[in-house]
Amino acid sequence: MSPAAGIQLPLLPEHKPPERRASVSGAVFNVSTSIIGAGIMSIPATLKVLGILPAFVLIVVVAWLSDISAEFLLRFTHSGDTTTYAGVMRETFGRVGSVAVQLCVMITNLGCLIIYLIIIGDVLSGSQHEQSVHLGVLQEWFGIHWWNSRAFALLLILLFVMLPLVLFRRVESLRFSSAISVLLAVAFVGVSSVMAIFALLEGKTKTPNLLPHLDNEASFFNLFTSVPVIVTAFTFHFNVHPIGFELGKSSDMITAVRISLALCAAIYFAIGVFGYLLFGDSIMSDILVNFDRSSGSVSGALLNDVVRLSYTLHLMLVYPVVNFSLRVNIDELVFPKKPLLETDTRRFVSLTIILLVFTYLAAITIPNIWYFFQFMGSTSAVCLGFIFPGAIAERDVHGISTAKDRIIAAIMITLAVVTSSIAISSNICSFIGNKT
Numbered sequence: 001m002s003p004a005a006g007i008q009l010p011l012l013p014e015h016k017p018p019e020r021r022a023s024v025s026g027a028v029f030n031v032s033t034s035i036i037g038a039g040i041m042s043i044p045a046t047l048k049v050l051g052i053l054p055a056f057v058l059i060v061v062v063a064w065l066s067d068i069s070a071e072f073l074l075r076f077t078h079s080g081d082t083t084t085y086a087g088v089m090r091e092t093f094g095r096v097g098s099v100a101v102q103l104c105v106m107i108t109n110l111g112c113l114i115i116y117l118i119i120i121g122d123v124l125s126g127s128q129h130e131q132s133v134h135l136g137v138l139q140e141w142f143g144i145h146w147w148n149s150r151a152f153a154l155l156l157i158l159l160f161v162m163l164p165l166v167l168f169r170r171v172e173s174l175r176f177s178s179a180i181s182v183l184l185a186v187a188f189v190g191v192s193s194v195m196a197i198f199a200l201l202e203g204k205t206k207t208p209n210l211l212p213h214l215d216n217e218a219s220f221f222n223l224f225t226s227v228p229v230i231v232t233a234f235t236f237h238f239n240v241h242p243i244g245f246e247l248g249k250s251s252d253m254i255t256a257v258r259i260s261l262a263l264c265a266a267i268y269f270a271i272g273v274f275g276y277l278l279f280g281d282s283i284m285s286d287i288l289v290n291f292d293r294s295s296g297s298v299s300g301a302l303l304n305d306v307v308r309l310s311y312t313l314h315l316m317l318v319y320p321v322v323n324f325s326l327r328v329n330i331d332e333l334v335f336p337k338k339p340l341l342e343t344d345t346r347r348f349v350s351l352t353i354i355l356l357v358f359t360y361l362a363a364i365t366i367p368n369i370w371y372f373f374q375f376m377g378s379t380s381a382v383c384l385g386f387i388f389p390g391a392i393a394e395r396d397v398h399g400i401s402t403a404k405d406r407i408i409a410a411i412m413i414t415l416a417v418v419t420s421s422i423a424i425s426s427n428i429c430s431f432i433g434n435k436t
Contacts, residue, residue: 022246026175027256028263030243031236033178033321035264036185036314037112039233041119041287043268044275046226048283051211052276056269058230063265065412066234069389070257072409073240074250079398083245085238086332089388092395101388102333104380105238109326110359116315116322117154117363123288123312125150137305151364157316158360165320166327166352169342171242174320181317182263184310189270191307196274208276227419228378233268234261235381237389238325327351378420386416 047055077088085105089097121127125148126136138148146152165177244253275283279290288311291304331341331351341348390409393401401409 021248022170022172022243023175024247024252024256026172026178027243027247027253028259029175029178029182030171030321031239031256031260032263033174033181033318034236034239034243035234035260036182036267037116037233037318037322039229040185040188040268040271041311042229043233043272044279044283044287046229047208047272047276048281049212049226051209052273053210054212055226055272058227059265059269062227062230062234063261065415066236066385067258067261068408069386069412070237070240071254072389072393072405073237074244074253075400076392076398077241077244078250079400084241084328084332085384085388086329088392092392092397097388099333101384102329104383104388105325105329106333107380108235108384109238109322109329110355112322113319113326113355113359114362114366116319117359118366119288120157120312120315121150121154121363123308124148124153137308140301140305154360154363158356161316162319163356165317166323166356167349168320169348170246171239171321171324172246174324177317178321181314181321184314184317185267188307188311188314189267189274191303191310192271192274192278195303195307196277199278207280208273228382228423230268231385231416232381234264235385236260237384238329239321242325242328323352323355327355330355378423382416382420386412390416 046058050058073085073088076092077083077085080088080091082088082091086098086101089101093100122136124136124138126139135144136148136150136153138153142148165174168174240253240257243256244250247253247256271287275287275290279287283290288308291307327348328341331338331347335347338344338347341351390413393405393409394413396406
């Protein structure tokens with residue numbers, strides 16, 4: 001029949017262009033970028049504390065548990081009527097659960113964004129650690145000027161690199177910058193491995209410890225401080241829903257998560273081994289400081305600059321991905337009854353600018369928040385990655401948990417609570433000891 005007769009009108013919606021779904025490859029890059037952030041710099045230091053074999057086991061176990069917890073989140077979300085992490089917690093624990101998730105995302109992601117900017121500022125414009133002063137790459141190349149100060153350098157980066165990226169309204173739109181970010185992390189590991197191989201040929205490498213050295217009871221408890229570092233390094237659960245629901249199929253997201261976890265675990269272990277071979281027991285909690293100090297020994301200044309700049313550019317591209325879920329959760333907390341953030345231009349742009357300005361001001365005024373980073377790994381990151389997903393599976397409001405799910409969830413929660421409690425106590429004792 002002729003469409004003019006009106007008979008075909010009900011079929012018209014079928015001719016609308018379908019909503020573009022995200023690709024699995026794009027999801028892999030975005031998940032990997034969510035995982036690999038500042039945590040990679042602390043991995044070599046954990047190998048110094050744990051030894052090669054325990055560190056390898058811990059990386060594998062945390063990656064495995066992260067995969068299970070992400071699967072819990074996806075399964076219970078698709079069984080309910082929500083599309084967000086806060087939403088599935090609201091269905092399970094009510095308003096208290098959703099607010100708990102939103103606060104943990106705010107603490108974790110906001111802390112990470114500030115740390116990223118601090119690291120970028122340290123690399124480009126230098127830093128001062130106690131009595132030692134480290135020049136930034138720009139200062140080494142051009143001398144100390146007003147235009148390569150921390151405040152001005154970070155301002156230019158925010159305006160011309162980060163602002164265009166954070167204005168994207170779909171996380172899938174960040175897949176290309178995330179791909180570059182992952183490649184830069186791989187390049188960081190590649191250059192470090194080349195430096196380690198040359199050092200090995202010259203007989204200048206340090207022999208890594210396969211097992212930890214335990215001198216006393218305090219040394220044993222210090223081992224637990226490494227757990228939050230690894231947990232934080234694998235925390236990506238705040239982006240499971242934004243990335244997963246652009247894919248459409250839960251199975252595609254599970255595939256993307258597993259590929260990303262395997263890739264990131266390999267990167268973490270490689271940089272840990274090569275970093276430890278290069279610097280041994282002198283390795284710092286921030287390995288970039290070691291590269292700054294090694295220009296006259298293991299490698300030339302050029303390689304050191306390549307390592308530091310590649311990782312700095314990597315962090316610039318990580319920032320928009322981590323910012324994405326932070327912005328959504330803040331909006332969901334403050335404006336719970338408003339329409340979707342991406343549909344309200346004024347609200348979207350305003351919140352984006354506020355977050356950029358806040359993280360910028362924090363980065364140029366706070367000299368060091370590494371203690372906060374350690375505390376964050378022991379609290380909010382652990383909750384997002386393990387405690388909340390395990391609690392959702394245990395509560396099982398949809399009646400879909402198996403006996404195996406409940407056992408794994410109970411183990412996950414117990415390990416998270418015990419190790420985090422010990423780590424928090426050790427960090428507090430260490431902080432008080434340093435102050436006295």
